[in-house]
Amino acid sequence: MTRRHNPELNYSSPPKYNSLWLDGLKTVGLSLFFAFGFRTLVAEPRYVASGSMLPTLEVNDRLMIDKLSYHWSNPERGDIIVFSPTAELQRQNLNDTFIKRVIGLPGEKVEIKSGKVYINDQLLEENYLAEELQEQWGPVTIPSNSYLVMGDNRDNSYDGRYWGFVPRENIIGRAVVRFWSPDRHLGKVDPKPLYPSFQNSLPQD
16 A cells, blocks of 8 residues: 655744744844844943032942933933034044033123123022132133033032133933932932022024
């Protein structure tokens, strides 16, 4: 008796371990894709490497940087921003990112008299400074699409008073949340509003 050939007998399903490896690779690939995309486009963690922002930020504080909101809005006075080094800083071989506070906006005149900041001749009351200073600086007018930044620890901060202004395209994002610190309150890095009595006198570009 002749045995008929059954085509189904020639079908062999792939081993289960191949399927598991494939699923695992897909999962890892998707995880890396979303993690990289989130870090690149939306937010990323940063740590504070210097004391230039004391007492607001301490060395080794961990912050979450919002990289998304500046795609639709401009930096505001008081924002703590992370930015790439300017051309002047690069000429000094300072190539790491910086973290400072936005003090002056595009087109504004800024002057420091007896340690107090004046924006377009209006006093800017700052309750976050490390100490009172008796500094004189300016007046200077901030160029279009640029920002003046300073550290809260004014006497120990290498900032825009020494190397100029931060171009808009250098700004990476805004510090919004402190998510780790050895002995500090976690959460928002600054109370809002910072300058309740200050009136912006010039629109931003």
